[in-house]
Amino acid sequence: xxxxxAYAPVAATRRNGVVESVHFGAVVALAGDGTVAFTVGDPxxxxxxxxxxxxxxxxxxxxxxxxxxxxxxxxxxxxHDGTDVHLDVVRSILTGAGLDPGSLATTPDLPLxxxxxxxxxxxxxxxxxxxxxxxxxxxxxxxxxxxxxxPHRDGAYLHPDHPLQRTIASTIAxxxxxxxxxxxxxxxGAPAHVLSxxxxxxxxxxxxxxxxxxxGDEVATAMTTHPAMVGGEARDxxxxxxxxxxxxxxDGAEGVFAAALADGRAVALKVAxxxxxxxxxxxxxxxxxxxxxxxxxxxxxEQRILGHGRPxxxxxxxxx
Numbered sequence: 001x002x003x004x005x006a007y008a009p010v011a012a013t014r015r016n017g018v019v020e021s022v023h024f025g026a027v028v029a030l031a032g033d034g035t036v037a038f039t040v041g042d043p044x045x046x047x048x049x050x051x052x053x054x055x056x057x058x059x060x061x062x063x064x065x066x067x068x069x070x071x072x073x074x075x076x077x078x079x080h081d082g083t084d085v086h087l088d089v090v091r092s093i094l095t096g097a098g099l100d101p102g103s104l105a106t107t108p109d110l111p112l113x114x115x116x117x118x119x120x121x122x123x124x125x126x127x128x129x130x131x132x133x134x135x136x137x138x139x140x141x142x143x144x145x146x147x148x149x150x151p152h153r154d155g156a157y158l159h160p161d162h163p164l165q166r167t168i169a170s171t172i173a174x175x176x177x178x179x180x181x182x183x184x185x186x187x188x189g190a191p192a193h194v195l196s197x198x199x200x201x202x203x204x205x206x207x208x209x210x211x212x213x214x215x216g217d218e219v220a221t222a223m224t225t226h227p228a229m230v231g232g233e234a235r236d237x238x239x240x241x242x243x244x245x246x247x248x249x250x251d252g253a254e255g256v257f258a259a260a261l262a263d264g265r266a267v268a269l270k271v272a273x274x275x276x277x278x279x280x281x282x283x284x285x286x287x288x289x290x291x292x293x294x295x296x297x298x299x300x301x302e303q304r305i306l307g308h309g310r311p312x313x314x315x316x317x318x319x320x
Contacts, residue, residue: 003272006042008320010271011278015305015313023278025255025271027319028198029290030205032264036198037290040319043198046181047270051079052252053172053193054137055219056203060171061140062215064164065147068093068140073222074229076140079133079251081232082111089229090135097143104129105155106138106188113232134188136229141190160191169193175203175212187253200258201268208248208260220248220262236280236300243296244287251276257283265290277303277315285317 010025026041036043054077061076068076072093080086094100109132110117120131129135141164145152150163157164160183169191173179176199186192195203207216223230227241230250237251240259249259255271257279267286271278280300288294294301305313 003045006045007272008041010040010269010282010319011315011317013277013305013313013315015307017313020305020313023271023273023275023282023315025269025278025282026197027267027269027282027286028201029286030198030201030260030264030266031290034202034205034264037265043196043201045197045270046194047197047200047256048184048186048192048194048252048254049200049256049258049268050186050192050252050254051134052200052250052256052258052268054078055207055223055248055250056172056175057137057168057190058140058219058222059175059207059212059215060168061144061164062218063171063213064144064167066140066144067147068096068143070218070222071226071229073140073219074226075136077219077223077250078136078230079112079253080136080229081113081116081235082109082131082133083113083116083232086136086229086232087130090130090139093136093139093143097139097146099139099142099146101128101130101135103142103152104132104135104138105158106130106132106135108132132188134186134190137190138188155189158189158191165191172203175206175216176200177202197268197270200256201260201266204248204250204258204260204268205264205266208246208262208266209264210262223248223250236283239297239300240280240283244292244294247292249283251279255279259283259287261292265292278317281315281317282319285319289319
């Protein structure tokens with residue numbers, strides 16, 4: 001499949017009433033019974049879900065014996081903002097496993113939250129593994145290794161042939177109902193599995209709808225009861241889960257977003273150019289087409305475009 005042929009226009013950016021940019025993407029939505037309700041572009045498109053894989057990875061960890069409080073499990077599923085609240089929870093996971101932040105093999109980074117990043121720099125700080133948005137996932141991986149007596153020092157837990165990563169790969173395949181077509185390296189250093197877009201939707205449907213079993217239920221409960229741990233106070237993914245009761249949602253780098261409800265409805269999408277600004281408007285529009293109540297999500301349906309610091313336009317979904 002030529003990826004360029006898999007995409008269709010899904011959103012437009014308007015500045016002062018004039019179309020400035022058109023965003024292409026692919027969307028697949030599943031009905032409550034698991035059948036395809038509608039698509040835009042080709043649902044067979046192979047994508048790196050990136051951080052949208054985290055709930056699937058968390059299911060594998062729980063099945064492998066990871067036992068955490070819901071708030072901690074939510075940050076394992078997170079691309080967190082790196083605020084003090086997030087970092088304290090990550091530290092608590094490591095401490096509970098007898099580890100410290102020095103065990104993390106995460107790529108050093110500043111917090112995603114601009115205010116938190118500025119505070120680090122003002123204090124003379126720098127990029128660290130703990131602050132990186134995937135440190136919650138990595139802390140969960142390390143804790144799972146400790147529970148099972150698996151090697152975990154010096155980043156050993158990230159190797160694709162490590163028992164943890166083999167467990168994660170088989171769980172992802174089960175939840176998506178397909179074998180990953182490729183495994184690359186994510187930004188944090190962990191294996192990054194390639195799935196079809198419809199496979200991503202199936203995986204989220206499995207977690208939200210109960211097919212993933214008790215571990216999936218535990219992950220879904222953690223994410224939906226602690227949405228700020230999954231992202232941050234101003235993040236799209238957090239707002240979605242706060243406003244749509246029971247929605248399990250996770251954003252991913254390069255324009256990926258996936259979400260599902262317990263009744264089986266699910267959406268997965270990819271913005272072709274990897275730009276994130278069209279991601280939330282397209283997700284909200286797709287959920288609305290599935291019959292999900294989104295009236296309280298108007299701020300996500302239209303992302304603001306600024307001119308000289310003031311709103312002068314919007315990014316809005318335009319699904320065909």
